[in-house]
Amino acid sequence: MKKLKTLLTTTFKGFSGKKFNPRRYLEMADIDLEHDREGVHYRLADRVDIVALLAIERDVYNGDIPWTFSHFEHEIVKNDEAFFIVAEISGSVVGFIGTRINHHGQDAHVTNLAVFKAFQGQQIASTLIEQLISLMAALGKNVMTLEVRRDNTKAQGLYRRQGFVTDKLLPQYYEDGADAIWMVKELKK
Structure with missing residues (x-):
């Protein structure tokens, strides 16, 4: 674990031109990229989740889908400087948050956040944001x-x-x- 933490600090403190890829830290217990909280399971999104993300968008935006399948696929699968965290209940994705790393790896931009209307008011969106803030702070980002x-x-x-x-x-x-x-949001002074 110490070796992994050293790698994390070295890789992300100055970003050193390396591509950001949170998927390589799935096993890192300190960051909690995957965990359960009050019956909701949080994890990094995969390509298979895109159909659920589109359904959530349709629900939240009253039939519209601001992001297409291709948009989500690019951010989840192809862009090493972007990722999504999903919230699922009983194996079904009910919410998500997306982020992209900007400005030479120093800042993070929240690209979108949505939770099915039926699951709003249960602190899912707050937990998604909290988890993202913790991850970005641990990775040495300055601002979200x-x-x-x-x-x-x-x-x-x-x-x-x-x-x-x-x-x-x-x-x-x-x-x-x-x-x-x-x-x-300033992450560090």
Whole structure:
């Protein structure tokens, strides 16, 4: 374990141009990339989970799917600087969070977060965010960022409870012309 922790520190402190791949640390007990909490199992997403992620999007976005199969596949399978964590109950995926490493490996950007409407209010989204924050802090990242619709005050509240603060307004950010709010969380001083 000490050797793995040394490898982790050496690889990610300065990022040294190496590609980020959290899949190589699946066995790392300190980070809890896979664990159970209050009947919910959290783990890294695999390609087979994409159909479930699309179903969650349809449910949360009232029939729309902002991300296509190809978008998810790229981030989960092909992009070594991105990954998703899923939450599952009784073997069924009920929520997910995605992230991408930016700025030469120093920052992490939350790409999306969704939980089936029937499972909202059970702390699943909060736990997904907490797990991602812990992982990024342990990997030596400086900042986490995300954008959220300006009219989505519920999501903004969730992010604020996790320590994110509003940084700036992104006018007409979304395809429908809606504004976004850019939020930031400092991970280390």
